[in-house]
Amino acid sequence: HCPVGALKERDDTEEFLRAIADPKKVVVVQVAPAVRAAWGEGLGLDLSEATVGRIFDSLRRIGADYVFDTAFSADLTIMEEASEFIARFSNGELKDKPMFTSCCPGWVRFLKSNYPHLTGQLSSAKSPMQMFGSVMKTHFAQEIGVDPENIYSVAIMPCVAKKGERNMEFFNEEYAGHDTDCVLTSRELVRMIKAFHILPETLEDSEPDHLFHDVTGAGIIFGATGGVMEAALRTAYHSLMGENCPPDAFKVIRAESQKTGLTEATFNLKDIDLRIAVVNGLANTRRLIDEIDAGTKKYDFVEVMACPGGCVGGGGQPIHDGEELAFARGKNLYFLDKNSKIRYSHDNPDIKSLYENYFGTPNSHKAHHVLHTDHFAWEMPKRPTRDRDGYIIRERH
Numbered sequence: 306h307c308p309v310g311a312l313k314e315r316d317d318t319e320e321f322l323r324a325i326a327d328p329k330k331v332v333v334v335q336v337a338p339a340v341r342a343a344w345g346e347g348l349g350l351d352l353s354e355a356t357v358g359r360i361f362d363s364l365r366r367i368g369a370d371y372v373f374d375t376a377f378s379a380d381l382t383i384m385e386e387a388s389e390f391i392a393r394f395s396n397g398e399l400k401d402k403p404m405f406t407s408c409c410p411g412w413v414r415f416l417k418s419n420y421p422h423l424t425g426q427l428s429s430a431k432s433p434m435q436m437f438g439s440v441m442k443t444h445f446a447q448e449i450g451v452d453p454e455n456i457y458s459v460a461i462m463p464c465v466a467k468k469g470e471r472n473m474e475f476f477n478e479e480y481a482g483h484d485t486d487c488v489l490t491s492r493e494l495v496r497m498i499k500a501f502h503i504l505p506e507t508l509e510d511s512e513p514d515h516l517f518h519d520v521t522g523a524g525i526i527f528g529a530t531g532g533v534m535e536a537a538l539r540t541a542y543h544s545l546m547g548e549n550c551p552p553d554a555f556k557v558i559r560a561e562s563q564k565t566g567l568t569e570a571t572f573n574l575k576d577i578d579l580r581i582a583v584v585n586g587l588a589n590t591r592r593l594i595d596e597i598d599a600g601t602k603k604y605d606f607v608e609v610m611a612c613p614g615g616c617v618g619g620g621g622q623p624i625h626d627g628e629e630l631a632f633a634r635g636k637n638l639y640f641l642d643k644n645s646k647i648r649y650s651h652d653n654p655d656i657k658s659l660y661e662n663y664f665g666t667p668n669s670h671k672a673h674h675v676l677h678t679d680h681f682a683w684e685m686p687k688r689p690t691r692d693r694d695g696y697i698i699r700e701r702h
């Protein structure tokens with residue numbers, strides 16, 4: 306806490322409640338994978354009680370019209386990102402540099418401000434949060450017969466940087482404006498449940514809504530370091546080999562193997578040696594990118610998460626002074642993956658019907674239009690020039 310109270314945690318719950326109270330708005334809420342691993346800590350629930358189904362129940366009681374699991378749009382991100390990677394890798398577009406994952410706004414901002422010459426190496430796939438919002442304001446709005454302008458898209462996230470990512474504007478022919486209208490952190494969710502006097506022990510497991518009901522274990526592990534890469538490799542394997550790999554075939558890249566916040570591995574798929582790296586924490590990331598830049602390390606695909614342990618350790622999660630729970634929370638997501646009925650994004654029935662009924666194929670023209678972004682469309686503000694004493698030199702106009 307700031308000792309003089311000059312810095313306050315940003316709280317957007319009022320915005321959300323204003324939309325709930327507006328009869329014109331259809332409020333659709335998504336819940337990120339990492340939130341389920343931590344929200345119970347703020348309400349005294351143990352792991353078996355703190356299910357995502359009970360978060361859905363709390364959101365419905367607060368007034369949300371539709372509730373969904375971001376693990377669904379994480380599956381969608383995998384479909385797009387895995388096929389983008391195979392295409393860019395096969396046509397030689399990546400040259401001797403890797404493709405980087407792009408779902409962490411803390412990392413994307415870090416890359417653009419510190420290594421702008423590598424911006425083109427980012428995957429163009431939007432993050433699961435943004436993909437969810439764009440699907441809500443296009444296909445879902447059409448299906449329920451609502452003007453996209455009246456869809457109010459809310460994201461419950463483990464992350465403070467997602468509030469900044471939300472500010473990015475995307476324009477297409479169906480709607481103009483934000484993919485996501487409001488981002489609330491896990492801490493804001495917990496405060497809201499308390500403010501509504503919802504007794505945690507009265508919450509019941511409830512299912513997400515249709516059309517985007519089904520999720521997979523691959524989508525759930527997005528919340529832990531290595532999860533995006535592992536989910537992408539399961540789907541890339543299927544695309545290249547024509548069959549599913551054993552679900553734990555790539556488990557060597559999970560957090561438990563990351564002694565230094567970095568894992569490197571080479572996998573042979575159809576006579577191709579795929580060199581991958583998974584890194585978390587920005588100090589570890591800087592060391593890795595400096596080596597990639599200098600040409601001393603070579604990879605084909607790299608996953609980066611700004612927070613230690615990935616999103617489970619995000620800045621919006623419950624805080625316990627002096628305790629780091631990210632890795633314990635990550636283990637919970639792998640437990641949920643192991644116990645999921647479906648463990649491959651490409652086997653998700655609702656993802657299949659979304660492609661059949663709307664997008665066609667991954668990376669189709671329509672999918673590009675709605676689910677991808679142009680990383681060159683916004684640039685980081687230039688760093689100010691300073692004099693010898695460190696004062697900013699202002700330009701005269």
Ligand code: SF4
Nearest residue numbers: 409411464612616619
């Ligand atoms: Fe946000 Fe941290 Fe997850 Fe990046 S790793 S998306 S900054 S919570």
